[in-house]
Amino acid sequence: LFAPTLLAIYYGEDKALFAFGLTIFIAMIVGSILTKAEPEDKKIYGREGFVIVALAWISMSFFGAMPFFFSGAIEGPVNCFFETVSGFTTTGASILTEIEGLPKSILFWRSFTHWIGGMGILVFMLAIMPTVDERSMHLMRAEAPGPLVGKLVPKVKSTAKLLYEMYIILTLLEIFLLILGGMPVFDSLVNTFSTAGTGGFAIKNASIAAYENPYFEYVITVFMFLFSVNFNLYYFLLVKDVKNIFKNEELRYFIAIIIGAIGIITLNILSLYPTFESAFRHAAFQVLAIISTTGFATANFDVWPELSKTLLVILMIVGACGGSTGGGLKVSRLILLLKMAGLEIRRIVHPRSVNIIKLDGHKVDEETIRGVGGFIIVYLFLTMGSFLLISLNNFDFTTSLTSVLSCLGNVGPGLARVGPIENYSLFSDFSKLVLCFNMLLGRLEIFPIIMLFAPAVWKRSYM
Amino acid sequence: LFAPTLLAIYYGEDKALFAFGLTIFIAMIVGSILTKAEPEDKKIYGREGFVIVALAWISMSFFGAMPFFFSGAIEGPVNCFFETVSGFTTTGASILTEIEGLPKSILFWRSFTHWIGGMGILVFMLAIMPTVDERSMHLMRAEAPGPLVGKLVPKVKSTAKLLYEMYIILTLLEIFLLILGGMPVFDSLVNTFSTAGTGGFAIKNASIAAYENPYFEYVITVFMFLFSVNFNLYYFLLVKDVKNIFKNEELRYFIAIIIGAIGIITLNILSLYPTFESAFRHAAFQVLAIISTTGFATANFDVWPELSKTLLVILMIVGACGGSTGGGLKVSRLILLLKMAGLEIRRIVHPRSVNIIKLDGHKVDEETIRGVGGFIIVYLFLTMGSFLLISLNNFDFTTSLTSVLSCLGNVGPGLARVGPIENYSLFSDFSKLVLCFNMLLGRLEIFPIIMLFAPAVWKRSYM
Ligand SMILES: [K+]
Numbered sequence: 001l002f003a004p005t006l007l008a009i010y011y012g013e014d015k016a017l018f019a020f021g022l023t024i025f026i027a028m029i030v031g032s033i034l035t036k037a038e039p040e041d042k043k044i045y046g047r048e049g050f051v052i053v054a055l056a057w058i059s060m061s062f063f064g065a066m067p068f069f070f071s072g073a074i075e076g077p078v079n080c081f082f083e084t085v086s087g088f089t090t091t092g093a094s095i096l097t098e099i100e101g102l103p104k105s106i107l108f109w110r111s112f113t114h115w116i117g118g119m120g121i122l123v124f125m126l127a128i129m130p131t132v133d134e135r136s137m138h139l140m141r142a143e144a145p146g147p148l149v150g151k152l153v154p155k156v157k158s159t160a161k162l163l164y165e166m167y168i169i170l171t172l173l174e175i176f177l178l179i180l181g182g183m184p185v186f187d188s189l190v191n192t193f194s195t196a197g198t199g200g201f202a203i204k205n206a207s208i209a210a211y212e213n214p215y216f217e218y219v220i221t222v223f224m225f226l227f228s229v230n231f232n233l234y235y236f237l238l239v240k241d242v243k244n245i246f247k248n249e250e251l252r253y254f255i256a257i258i259i260g261a262i263g264i265i266t267l268n269i270l271s272l273y274p275t276f277e278s279a280f281r282h283a284a285f286q287v288l289a290i291i292s293t294t295g296f297a298t299a300n301f302d303v304w305p306e307l308s309k310t311l312l313v314i315l316m317i318v319g320a321c322g323g324s325t326g327g328g329l330k331v332s333r334l335i336l337l338l339k340m341a342g343l344e345i346r347r348i349v350h351p352r353s354v355n356i357i358k359l360d361g362h363k364v365d366e367e368t369i370r371g372v373g374g375f376i377i378v379y380l381f382l383t384m385g386s387f388l389l390i391s392l393n394n395f396d397f398t399t400s401l402t403s404v405l406s407c408l409g410n411v412g413p414g415l416a417r418v419g420p421i422e423n424y425s426l427f428s429d430f431s432k433l434v435l436c437f438n439m440l441l442g443r444l445e446i447f448p449i450i451m452l453f454a455p456a457v458w459k460r461s462y463m
Numbered sequence: 464l465f466a467p468t469l470l471a472i473y474y475g476e477d478k479a480l481f482a483f484g485l486t487i488f489i490a491m492i493v494g495s496i497l498t499k500a501e502p503e504d505k506k507i508y509g510r511e512g513f514v515i516v517a518l519a520w521i522s523m524s525f526f527g528a529m530p531f532f533f534s535g536a537i538e539g540p541v542n543c544f545f546e547t548v549s550g551f552t553t554t555g556a557s558i559l560t561e562i563e564g565l566p567k568s569i570l571f572w573r574s575f576t577h578w579i580g581g582m583g584i585l586v587f588m589l590a591i592m593p594t595v596d597e598r599s600m601h602l603m604r605a606e607a608p609g610p611l612v613g614k615l616v617p618k619v620k621s622t623a624k625l626l627y628e629m630y631i632i633l634t635l636l637e638i639f640l641l642i643l644g645g646m647p648v649f650d651s652l653v654n655t656f657s658t659a660g661t662g663g664f665a666i667k668n669a670s671i672a673a674y675e676n677p678y679f680e681y682v683i684t685v686f687m688f689l690f691s692v693n694f695n696l697y698y699f700l701l702v703k704d705v706k707n708i709f710k711n712e713e714l715r716y717f718i719a720i721i722i723g724a725i726g727i728i729t730l731n732i733l734s735l736y737p738t739f740e741s742a743f744r745h746a747a748f749q750v751l752a753i754i755s756t757t758g759f760a761t762a763n764f765d766v767w768p769e770l771s772k773t774l775l776v777i778l779m780i781v782g783a784c785g786g787s788t789g790g791g792l793k794v795s796r797l798i799l800l801l802k803m804a805g806l807e808i809r810r811i812v813h814p815r816s817v818n819i820i821k822l823d824g825h826k827v828d829e830e831t832i833r834g835v836g837g838f839i840i841v842y843l844f845l846t847m848g849s850f851l852l853i854s855l856n857n858f859d860f861t862t863s864l865t866s867v868l869s870c871l872g873n874v875g876p877g878l879a880r881v882g883p884i885e886n887y888s889l890f891s892d893f894s895k896l897v898l899c900f901n902m903l904l905g906r907l908e909i910f911p912i913i914m915l916f917a918p919a920v921w922k923r924s925y926m
């Protein structure tokens with residue numbers, strides 16, 4: 001919060017300055033009360049880890065919303081909360097119709113929530129907090145996206161530090177490359193924060209399309225890719241074990257999906273663009289923007305042919321790699337689901353065939369397989385339920401369904417009324433809260449948020 | 464085929480008569496060749512059972528399409544095939560824009576395919592063929608819809624006979640009640656065939672709405688319910704064991720879903736209709752028409768509020784009870800999925816909790832649970848893949864998605880361009896074949912059709 005405060009002073013934005021000051025004051029008071037109320041039982045189990053993570057994200061969103069509310073930049077508490085949840089969950093769905101008129105410090109804070117959220121508030125907190133003990137392990141488990149957390153570095157603290165460093169290096173690199181290409185420094189910072197968190201908040205109404213600069217588009221395309229692969233792979237890069245990187249099945253599938261999707265969409269939209277290069281550039285940018293769940297736009301893909309739109313909606317569901325800042329189902333889960341489907345078909349052809357699923361050459365244990373199966377089922381029920389609640393808004397089928405899929409996948413834009421040149425301002429407050437719930441569910445891999453509603457969690461833990 | 468031939472003679476429909484005659488002639492020749500080519504190895508395993516069922520349905524559809532083709536009633540071989548697949552799979556999706564002008568014998572045959580398909584061609588064949596031996600067991604397994612085949616009557620033959628008798632009794636009852644209400648005899652027969660198979664082909668362009676008769680609507684609503692519950696339950700009714708009927712969890716969930724959906728939709732559409740009764744009647748009819756996967760229409764639900772439409776689309780996916788003539792995922796599968804989701808959440812709250820799923824008070828074995836999990840995953844991939852292929856047609860998102868869901872669930876109508884007052888004539892031939900594939904997949908519970916594409920099946924069985 002201090003960075004935007006300084007910015008507010010620098011740009012002389014009085015109202016915003018007041019808002020940031022007030023927020024810091026309130027946060028400090030609540031923070032000091034909470035610190036004193038620290039529970040005596042220092043051990044935190046998986047269950048409590050889930051609950052703490054969920055509560056942390058929700059309360060961060062409340063505090064994070066204050067600058068928007070106090071500065072009057074966004075009208076109405078629900079809108080402020082929506083924008084902040086969208087920020088911290090790195091969804092990038094906005095209720096703002098007019099972005100360019102906002103104070104720079106507010107825009108900075110808005111994109112900065114992506115950067116904080118991107119790495120996960122708690123990995124972030126772990127890395128900067130001096131007192132990290134064994135209880136972090138459980139927090140880590142709830143936080144890490146994707147079904148498989150690579151056990152690369154034994155100590156959580158050093159893992160967190162490593163990921164954090166890698167995150168900062170990539171961030172600095174992108175800022176540098178954007179400035180090099182001539183983007184204003186402020187824009188470079190803000191757009192990089194949004195890319196790094198795979199968030200997608202832009203500071204132009206037309207998103208990245210506003211710059212009309214192919215160089216920026218290619219740079220951002222590459223970084224959307226870099227921020228959506230498993231960060232553990234960068235560890236192999238550091239120890240120069242490149243062979244191990246290409247052994248990674250998730251990465252191979254991810255690259256194959258991206259190349260396939262770019263190919264199909266380029267051919268599908270060829271007639272809409274003057275040159276092959278521009279069709280390819282827009283296809284590549286949009287495929288990466290959606291599969292990385294960043295949600296930036298250089299083209300209004302809502303007017304593309306249906307094949308491309310359907311493909312993008314499917315990529316929205318697929319999402320990025322586990323262990324990245326991206327959202328969605330995660331490619332590793334998709335691979336396991338594909339293998340489970342294949343196994344089921346094999347079992348009918350050869351009833352006595354062996355039931356082993358391998359990933360990266362290692363057998364995946366029953367626990368993980370059951371977990372992925374359970375995840376997809378819960379995901380389906382949540383999608384259906386949310387779709388039903390959102391349809392109370394009486395928007396068309398496409399809008400209702402893609403808004404739910406987009407928020408659950410932390411993507412941002414959907415189709416029709418939530419398309420890339422539209423926003424979420426038209427929804428009712430109730431729908432906005434349902435979508436906030438979806439964004440939190442998606443970001444925390446569903447279960448931590450559901451835990452909050454499990455009576456057993458509250459009964460047995462705090463009695 | 465003989466019934467429509469007689470009708471053609473009776474109504475003096477020359478062209479249709481020629482078509483039926485030619486079809487019977489061809490079918491007889493091919494039939495006699497196939498009988499002589501009977502394989503020497505009489506034992507049929509599960510795998511071969513699947514393949515036989517799949518091939519039987521596809522070849523039935525080819526022969527069944529001949530009357531449409533030879534009579535010139537439907538233009539183009541793909542359209543004829545589509546209409547017949549839609550008939551035998553009891554989907555009821557039509558490519559006809561103008562139904563009322565067709566010869567009566569052709570209309571009769573069209574709805575009669577529903578009646579044949581409804582009970583399953585092979586249960587049908589089992590019941591009328593005199594030589595039934597132990598190999599029927601495997602055929603039965605591939606045929607029976609839903610994950611759980613109740614082991615009520617030990618002998619397959621007598622089960623088949625019982626189901627068949629029950630089917631005929633209900634059919635006669637509905638015909639009787641419709642005639643009693645003043646519906647023309649021909650219409651009563653044809654509409655009953657479509658209800659019994661939960662098919663949905665109507666002989667009026669406006670479906671059941673054309674009669675503007677609430678009595679007919681209520682009668683058909685009730686029979687859509689009766690044909691979409693597990694037929695094994697009628698066995699309990701015959702032996703007067705009513706207690707066992709209400710113990711059936713699937714039935715209880717099914718009734719609860721129906722009541723809930725009718726309640727919500729009635730309130731949601733109340734302002735569109737003059738009286739509460741008419742809103743209730745249309746809601747009840749449409750809920751039953753969709754969840755039973757019959758697909759009849761008394762109202763153009765495509766213009767209903769979004770909440771009702773979303774709910775109907777979800778019911779389309781849910782489908783009827785296992786062991787009925789209805790399609791969809793089946794309520795019993797849905798219950799197991801719900802319980803699996805619940806279990807997964809419980810396992811996170813209490814990591815050491817017991818992992819038992821019960822249905823009707825009995826533990827469901829691991830095999831079945833894994834089967835249901837595998838089924839839903841394969842179902843999802845097929846939906847996504849088909850959606851992508853259908854979007855090549857460049858129809859809007861809603862049309863593409865609901866046409867796939869409707870055909871996979873053997874429902875018939877979807878939303879937008881495949882809404883209840885629309886039809887499937889606008890799709891390209893390629894899309895129609897993809898949808899035929901979906902209808903067959905849905906009707907045969909996916910796996911028998913997939914078996915046809917498994918190289919291992921062909922290599923090892925027939926070498
Ligand atoms: K995003």
Ligand SMILES: [K+]
Pocket residue numbers: 553554555661662663756757758873874875
């Ligand atoms: K149907």
